[in-house]
Amino acid sequence: MFDHIADAMKRPDVIHLDRNCHVLRFEMMKLYSALEAVRRLLDDGVVKPGDTLMDSSSGTYGHSLALACHKYGMKCRIVCSTKLDDTMRRQFEMLGAQVDQVAIPPGPLVDKMDQRARLDRVAEILDTEDDVHWMQQYHDDVHYLGYRACAELLHAEFGDGPLTLVGGVGTGASTGGITSYLRELGTDVTLVGVQPFESVTFGSEPVEDPVASIAGIGSPIVMRNVRYELYDRVHWIGFDAAAAATTALLRSHALYAGMSSGCNYLAATWEAAHAPERPCVFIAADTGHRYAENVYARPQADAAVDTLNPRRIDSLEQLTFPWSVMDWQRRTFRPAGAGRPRTTRPRYTAAPTARPNPTHEEVLL
Structure with a gap:
């Protein structure tokens, strides 16, 4: 029996689709990171009730954080764009979250301006209000x-491998976390990241x-939680190809999933065909x-x-729309606009270090 709906919603199912292709299907994957992050931050005294x-x-991270705060009795504040639909906003608010919607003018750089405007608002709140902790899903490896x-579930299903895991990179925490723990457990896992x-x-x-940039699996801003040295191969996929794969996933396998799932499905069909063993x-x-x-x-x-x-392709200079793939070979990478470099050794196996919220300038790095 579960104590809270969030605990029931977070657990995924492993489903065999065909031949050597399987799906790790979630209702809301980011509940895993939000629930454990809030619990750990409370236990370690980084935040208080x-x-x-x-x-x-x-x-989905905003929804996940609202559910985690509901479970642990914390207040929640979500800074979002005006693209947030009314159905999601009402769910946030009924769960007790305060919603700050940041308006930006339309234009060709709308996604980048949206991210920047939201981070400006986050920095403003941190500068002017007390008892607010920025969760930093992009940067905090909690x-x-x-x-x-998730890694333990996959290890129970597939043992020590070999295994190929395909997932949208996004903040880096999901594919990076699952793969790191699988490798700790002894699984021979090849990690394939998917990007827009x-x-x-x-x-x-x-x-x-x-057409449009696919939300959720990439970003116009630097995310320090991405550990490039974990990835063996990367696929870049365009919007129309992703839409085709998303609807094909429903038609072929009755799986009604988001657009990142369609991207991952397209990459996985290629990966599975090229390594049938x-x-x-x-x-x-x-x-x-x-x-x-x-x-x-x-x-x-x-x-x-x-x-x-x-x-x-063999180099980023050869990237070609609508779909490119490159052997990444677990190399490091420093994206344009990156601030201070990440350490190569993660610290997520230990308790996060208690520290104050960043300054306004650090938020915008």
Whole structure:
């Protein structure tokens, strides 16, 4: 029996799709990181009961943080863009979260301006208000901790491998955390990261997606939680190809999932075909309800999915739309605009260090 709905919602299912392809299917994956992060920060005295936990999110992390705060009796504040739909905003507010929606003018740099505007608002709140803790899902490796349970689940299913794990990179915590813990458990795991074009994370920002940049798996700002040395291979996938794969996933396997899941499915079908002796598991991080109007409203989008093939490249200068793949070989990387470099050794296996919130300038690094 569960004590709170968040505990029931977080646990994924491992589903066999065909041949050597499997899916790790979540209702809301980021509950793992949010729940464990809040619990650990309370246990270690970094925050205290009654404090306000805040982060910038217009999607599942904000929902996950609101649920975690509801469970642990904390106040919650979500800084988001005006793109947040009314259904999600009402859920945030009914869970007790305060919602700050930051408006930005439309234009070609809307995604980058959205992120910047939200971080400006976060910095303003930290400068002027007390008892507010910024959760820093992009930067604080406390968010790795919750994914130990996912790694243990996969290890129980697949043992010591070999195994290929495919997932959207995003903040780095999910794929990085699951893979790190799997390798600690002795699993021979190949980690495949999936990125959109226009993301600084793996250097695709010069390549424009003529339709839209895919939210959630990449970013126009630097995320320090990404540990590049964990990744063996990277796929970059455009919006139309992702939409085709997302609808194909529903039509072929009855899996109603978000757009990042479609990206991962497309990459995983290629990975599974090129290594038929290895089980391949891709992450489906959330359900498809947020994409009912912009992806699932195009029922013929999957018609061309069987014709899609990536271009294999050897350097970032060769990145080509709509789909490229490169052997990353666990190398390090310093994205454009990065502040101080990350250490190569993670500290998420130990308790996070208690520290004050960053200054306004540090928020904007």
